[in-house]
Amino acid sequence: MQIYLPIAEMSVPIEMIFLLGAFVGFISGVFGVGGGFLTTPLLIFMGIPSAVAVGTQGSQLVASGVSGVMGYWRRGHVDFMVGTIMLGGGFFGTLVGVGFFQFIKYLGQIDLIISILYIVLLGSIGCMMLFESVFSAFKKKTMKSEFNRLKSPSLISRLPYKMRFPRSKLYVSALVPGGIGFVSGFLVSTMGVGGGFLLVPAMIYILGMPPLLVAGTSLFQIIFTSAFSTMMHATISNSVDIMLAVFLILGGVIGAQFGVLASKKVTGARARIILALLVLGVCLQLAIQLFLSPSEIFVMVEGQ
Template structure:
């Protein structure tokens, strides 16, 4: 069953888009990521223009994140105070990012910028997450059930920054500057790459802030809701790159998938979740990398008249 997308100016299979939305929603509930890091490349793979994929992908993330947050909120896995700080930084970053997006589009470089951003960020984040998670699993096996307990995180100069606040749900006493800056970076990435930013934020919240993995997932999704909503509004009004028909189909699938993902996530350990997420991130990165270097299907040549 085909349906026409007015902004993307092409026809797509309805069930394919619904299935994609459901799969991304499942990942949202399972890993605490909006799923945009996978949704935007998938939309590009099926022929959606990159600029439209970014604007519309951010919109889909809102619904799947709301659904995921509701599931985690009921389990008490959302640090509201930490989430609000991340939201403030994210709103500032996403606003700046949308106008940077417009600047790159005006220069005719937005498609290349989107693809390169994915290859670079997904490669770095995925690689680091995989290495750390595998090492953590090995250490846990060596320690065994009766081994010495390890610290949740190591204190560095970052934890000595001013403006400290206490986050009781996460059992932390750290500077408010750090979560604000994380939110700022994620906001910019949301606008440029059409992502919720969870693939950056989740590792940052675990390794930099030292938050428990169980709280990270719900708190990450809470921040993603507001930042992606702001990005979607600005992309629609400033850059006109949000396809409403495509967004609605993705929303329907995403809401349903997120509920199943949240239930599945409760059955896996934190390290197992991070390894799975790292493998998926690296897989998408490799696919995009080969698309950048392989010869395109349509070749053009410029001749002198």
């Protein structure tokens, strides 16, 4: 069934959007990730303008973030102080990201730059995840626990504006969580990904946070950064399509239920290996598009 999207101003088969939402919901249910890295490229692949795909994806990240953070909050696994400082950086990163997005759109290189950003991000995260999960599958000990013994690098400990974060038992410069938040905000507003892949290792290895608090805190931060990004895209570029968001979220709700059920069967390191391969698969697909001769040498861009 075709449905006309009021902001994207195009007709799309609604079952495809719903299935995409359900698939990403399933993935997030199994692996506990937001799934933005899959939704945005797949929406663009379906012909949704990249601005609308990125703008709308922000609201889906809010939904998956809220659903994820509730559980951590109930168990007290959210450090609101670190989260709030990260949020400050996140807002700033979002502003810079929205500006950067408009700039590359103006240059006519949006597809290239978004592809390169995706390839670098997914390639590095995918390799790291694969390495970590294979390592832990054989050693029965995760790299996280190995690395967690390391304290923050000396350069970071010398940064100014030090603050105490009692919940995480940290005494570190506010610039560190702020900087991590900045990167997250930038990713949400330019690529439509929450950046959980990047935030979690950064918070463990750079900030030195206890792994128990990391997932909840990063989700807390992603919710508000994504909400801010949605606000920016909706007001500056009018690129948030509520109709698209509703069907993506609806599919996501149902997919997530099946994902959680399926996660009983695929657990631990094996699940992370599958996820790493999935991430690398998307990365490889984008790299092929960038490096192999395209089927169409000419591209049409309207309204610049």
